[in-house]
Amino acid sequence: MMWLIICLALAVATFFYVFYLPGRLFLGPEKTRAGYLRERKDAVYENLRDLNFEHKAGKVPDADYTSLKSSLQDEAATLLAEIARLETNPVPQKGTRS
Amino acid sequence: MAEIGSFALLLALALSVYTFVAGIVALAFQKQTPQPAPQSGSQITHRSGASASVNDSSLVALLRRGSERIGETARRAGIATFAAVFLAAVVLVLCAFRDDFSIAYIFHHSNRDLSGPYKFAVLWSGQEGSLLFWSLLLAAYGFVLRLRYKTDPRLFAYASVVLAGVQIFFLMLVNFAANPFGILEGPLRPDGSGLxxxxxxxxxxxxxxxxxxxxxxxxxxxxxxxxxxxxxxxxxxxxxxxxxxxxxxxxxxxxxxxxxxxxxxxxxxxxxxxxxxxxxxxxxxxxxxxxxxxxxxxxxxxxxxxxxxxxxxxxxxxxxxxxxxxxxxxxxxxxxxxxxxxxxxxxxxxxxxxxxxxxxxxxxxxxxxxxSEHKLESLMSRESSFLFNNLxxxxxxxxxxxxxxxxxxxxxxxxxxxxxxGPFYNRVAIPVALLLLILTAIGPLLAWRKTSLESLKRNFLWPTVGAIAVAIFLMLTPQKWGAPFGLKPWQDIAYFYSLMAIGLSVLVTLTVASEFYRGGRVISKHTGQNMFASMVQLTHRNTRRYGGYIVHFGVVVVIIGFAGSAFNQDKEMEMKSGDKLTIGAYTLVCRSSTEDDNPNYFSQWAILDVYKGGKQIDAMTPERRFYHASQQTSTMPFIRSTLNEDLYLVFEGVNQDNGRPILRAHLNPLVMWVWMGVWIILGGTILALVPNAPAPVRVPAPARLQQQAQPAPVATGD
Structure with missing residues (x-):
C-alpha cells in the first residue's frame, strides 16, 4: 500500500510542477535578419583578427595577406552596409523566418 | 520497490509524450502567430501570466500567449522526465544492493557475494538496465538543455521536441519491450545468477x-x-x-x-x-x-x-x-x-x-x-584540407x-x-589513417581561402626535413635497440606502414610545435614575456585552436602506439617449476602455480620471475578464474607495462594429464603510448572547452567599411 501512496504523491508533485506557472515567462528575443548579420559580421571580424595574427606570426606572406585581408574587408563592408540599411529602415517583423 | 520503479518509468513516458506533443502544438501556434516586435530599449519580452488577457483582446495575441504557456509546460515536463527516470534508476540500483531477486533483471545480473561497485554497475550490465541507463543519460542531457533554454528559447524549444521524440522511443522500450522491473516467475530464488x-x-x-x-x-x-x-x-x-x-x-x-x-x-x-x-x-x-x-x-x-x-x-x-x-x-x-x-x-x-x-x-x-555562402576558392586552403579530411x-x-x-x-x-x-579493415584503415596524418600536419598551416606556394614552402620546409631525418635515423639504427629502431621498410609492408606512421607523426608534432612557437613569438614580442608565458597566453586566447593542436598531438602519440603493433611477438608454453621461456629481451622462469577459492570465484595462477639482462626485475602472476554463480571462466592477464613495451602473460589453463599450467606470453611494443595519447587527447579537449581570454589585438575597421555606398546583397542564413 505504501508504494501506492508514494506513486500518488509523485504524480501530484509532477502535475503541480508542470502546470502551475506563476509569474513571468521568459520568451527571449525573436531572431531578426539584422541579428543574423551582426553574427556574420562578428565571424568576419574574427577571421580578420586570425589573419592578422597569422601574418604577424610569419605564416602568411605579404601578398597573400593583402589579398585575403581585402576580400574579408569587402565582406565586412557589405555586411555593415546591410545592417545600417536595416537599422535606418527596419522591415516589418516577420516573426519566424520560414 | 519494483512497483515504484515501474510507475516512475510510466510517468516518465507520459511526461515525454507530453513534452513532444505540447512542444509541437506550442511551436505550431507560435509559427502562426508571430511574436510582436520588441519594444525599444529592450530586446527581452516578459509577460505576466495573470494580467496578460486583461488588456489584450486580439485572438492572435491570446493564441500566442496560450501557446507560450503550453510551451513552458512542455519544457517543465521535459525536466520532470529526468526526475522520473532518475527515480527509476535509483530504485533499480537499490534493488541490486538489497539483493531483491524477485526482480528478474537483478536475479539474472547479480548475486549476493558480488562486490559493491559491481552491484552498482548492474544498472548497465544487461539489456533492460542499460536501456534504462540510456534513457537516464538522455533525460539528463535534456534536463541540462531545458534549464539552459534562456540562451535561445525558440531554438531550444525545437531541440527539446526532437530530444523528447528520441526519449519516447527509449522509454517505450523500457516500459513495453525490456522492462527492468519485470518480476521473476516461480518461487523466490535464494541467490542470483551473477554478473x-x-x-x-x-x-x-x-x-x-x-x-x-x-x-x-x-x-x-x-x-x-x-x-x-x-x-x-x-x-x-x-x-x-x-x-x-x-x-x-x-x-x-x-x-x-x-x-x-x-x-x-x-x-x-x-x-x-x-x-x-x-x-x-x-x-x-x-x-x-x-x-x-x-x-x-x-x-x-x-x-x-x-x-x-x-x-x-x-x-x-x-x-x-x-x-x-x-x-x-x-x-x-x-x-x-x-x-x-x-x-x-x-x-x-x-x-x-x-x-x-x-x-x-x-x-x-x-x-x-x-x-553555402561561399565557394571553395583554392585546393590549397584550410577549407579543402577539412574537406579531404571529411572524405x-x-x-x-x-x-x-x-x-x-x-x-x-x-x-x-x-x-x-x-x-x-582484421586484414580487410587494415587494408583501408591504415592508408586512410596515414593520409589523415598528412592532413593533420598540413591543415593547420594552410590559410583560409587560399595559400600560395611561397607560404607552403615557408611553413613546411623545416617540419618536413625533421620528419625525414627521424625516418632515416630509425632506418639506420640497429634492430637490437628494440622497436621501433632498425625499421627496414623493404623487409615487410607492416614495417613500411610503421615507418610512415612514425615519420608522419613527427611531421605533425613539428607543425604543432611550430604553431605554438610562431604564435608565442608574436605575443612575446608585444608583451616582453618569456616564450613559455607567451605560449600559455596564446593558448588561453584561443583555447579551441590550441586545445585542438594538443588533441592532434595526442592522436600522434596514439598512432605511434599503434605503429608498435608491427613488432608484436608471442609464445605459448606448458611450464613446470623451473622451466624458462624467452621472449624478446625477457626470460620468464616459472616459480610455482597455485589455487585459491573465495565466495565469488575459484582461481588458479602461476608465479613467474622475470629476468632481463640476467637480472631479476619483476615477478608476474597471471590468473584464471571460475565464477561460482555464473559457472563461467575468465582470464586475468598480468601486464607489465613500460614506455618501450608491454610484457603480457596469460594463464591459458592447466594440462589435465600432468597438471602443468599452460602460459602464453606476448611482447607488445609501445602499447603504453596508446593510453598516454588518450590522456593527452582528453587534456586537449578539456583545454578547448575553457573560455577564451579576451583578445587585446584589435583590427581597426577601415574607413571604407563605413562608407559603402551601394549596399549589395550578402549571403543569407535563411
Missing amino acids: NPLLQYPEMVIHPPMLYLGYVGFTVPFAFALGALIMKYPGEKWIHITRRWTMVTWAFLTCGVFLGAHWAYSVLGWGGYWGWDPVENASLMPWLTGTAFLHSVMMQEKRGMLKMWNMWLVFATFWLAILGTFLTRSGIISSVHAFAQSSIGGWFAWFLALSFVVFVFFFFKNKSHLI LFVLLCFTVLWGTWFPKISELVQGNKVTVG
Whole structure:
C-alpha cells in the first residue's frame, strides 16, 4: 500500500510542477535578419583578427595577406552596409523566418 | 520497490509524450502567430501570466500567449522526465544492493557475494538496465538543455521536441519491450545468477557510462541541427551553442572507445586491444563521423560553407550511435562484446527507419536554407584540407560499416555467412589513417581561402626535413635497440606502414610545435614575456585552436602506439617449476602455480620471475578464474607495462594429464603510448572547452567599411 501512496504523491508533485506557472515567462528575443548579420559580421571580424595574427606570426606572406585581408574587408563592408540599411529602415517583423 | 520503479518509468513516458506533443502544438501556434516586435530599449519580452488577457483582446495575441504557456509546460515536463527516470534508476540500483531477486533483471545480473561497485554497475550490465541507463543519460542531457533554454528559447524549444521524440522511443522500450522491473516467475530464488565474469573488472564500472555518454550525447547536437533546420534558423549560432556539447560528447565517446579497448586488452586475454569486432566497430563509426563533424563545422562557422554536409554528418553520427546500440542488442551480428541480446531489434529497426524518414523529409523540405555562402576558392586552403579530411573519415566509416554488416549481407545474397577480419579493415584503415596524418600536419598551416606556394614552402620546409631525418635515423639504427629502431621498410609492408606512421607523426608534432612557437613569438614580442608565458597566453586566447593542436598531438602519440603493433611477438608454453621461456629481451622462469577459492570465484595462477639482462626485475602472476554463480571462466592477464613495451602473460589453463599450467606470453611494443595519447587527447579537449581570454589585438575597421555606398546583397542564413 505504501508504494501506492508514494506513486500518488509523485504524480501530484509532477502535475503541480508542470502546470502551475506563476509569474513571468521568459520568451527571449525573436531572431531578426539584422541579428543574423551582426553574427556574420562578428565571424568576419574574427577571421580578420586570425589573419592578422597569422601574418604577424610569419605564416602568411605579404601578398597573400593583402589579398585575403581585402576580400574579408569587402565582406565586412557589405555586411555593415546591410545592417545600417536595416537599422535606418527596419522591415516589418516577420516573426519566424520560414 | 519494483512497483515504484515501474510507475516512475510510466510517468516518465507520459511526461515525454507530453513534452513532444505540447512542444509541437506550442511551436505550431507560435509559427502562426508571430511574436510582436520588441519594444525599444529592450530586446527581452516578459509577460505576466495573470494580467496578460486583461488588456489584450486580439485572438492572435491570446493564441500566442496560450501557446507560450503550453510551451513552458512542455519544457517543465521535459525536466520532470529526468526526475522520473532518475527515480527509476535509483530504485533499480537499490534493488541490486538489497539483493531483491524477485526482480528478474537483478536475479539474472547479480548475486549476493558480488562486490559493491559491481552491484552498482548492474544498472548497465544487461539489456533492460542499460536501456534504462540510456534513457537516464538522455533525460539528463535534456534536463541540462531545458534549464539552459534562456540562451535561445525558440531554438531550444525545437531541440527539446526532437530530444523528447528520441526519449519516447527509449522509454517505450523500457516500459513495453525490456522492462527492468519485470518480476521473476516461480518461487523466490535464494541467490542470483551473477554478473558476467567478463564484466567483473574495474574498468567496466566506468567504460559503459563513458561510451553511453558519448552515444547519447550526440543526440543533442543532432536535436539542435534538426531543430535549426525545421525552424530555418537564421545563421550559424546553433553551432556556437552546441560546440561545447559536441566536444564534451566527443570526449566521452573517445574515452569510452579507448576504455573499451583497454578493457579488451586487460580482460579478454588475446593480447590485443582492437580486434575489429562488430561492437568495437559500432562505437568507432559514430566517433569517425563525429570527428569529421567537429572539423567541418568550423567551415560553417567561419565561412558559412558545407551546411548540407554538416547536417548529414550530425545526423549520421546520431544514427550510427543508435545503430551501434541496435547491433549490440539485436543479436543480428555475433560479437564477443554483445552482452545483451533479445528481440528488441525490430523496435530499433523501426526507429532507425523513422528517424531517417523524418530527417530526409525536413532536409529536402528546407534544403534551400542550407545553401553555402561561399565557394571553395583554392585546393590549397584550410577549407579543402577539412574537406579531404571529411572524405577520408567518411570513407573509413563506410569501410567499417561495410565490414561490420558484410556477414549479414553475404548471408542474404549468397546464403552463407562470410565474416571479414582484421586484414580487410587494415587494408583501408591504415592508408586512410596515414593520409589523415598528412592532413593533420598540413591543415593547420594552410590559410583560409587560399595559400600560395611561397607560404607552403615557408611553413613546411623545416617540419618536413625533421620528419625525414627521424625516418632515416630509425632506418639506420640497429634492430637490437628494440622497436621501433632498425625499421627496414623493404623487409615487410607492416614495417613500411610503421615507418610512415612514425615519420608522419613527427611531421605533425613539428607543425604543432611550430604553431605554438610562431604564435608565442608574436605575443612575446608585444608583451616582453618569456616564450613559455607567451605560449600559455596564446593558448588561453584561443583555447579551441590550441586545445585542438594538443588533441592532434595526442592522436600522434596514439598512432605511434599503434605503429608498435608491427613488432608484436608471442609464445605459448606448458611450464613446470623451473622451466624458462624467452621472449624478446625477457626470460620468464616459472616459480610455482597455485589455487585459491573465495565466495565469488575459484582461481588458479602461476608465479613467474622475470629476468632481463640476467637480472631479476619483476615477478608476474597471471590468473584464471571460475565464477561460482555464473559457472563461467575468465582470464586475468598480468601486464607489465613500460614506455618501450608491454610484457603480457596469460594463464591459458592447466594440462589435465600432468597438471602443468599452460602460459602464453606476448611482447607488445609501445602499447603504453596508446593510453598516454588518450590522456593527452582528453587534456586537449578539456583545454578547448575553457573560455577564451579576451583578445587585446584589435583590427581597426577601415574607413571604407563605413562608407559603402551601394549596399549589395550578402549571403543569407535563411
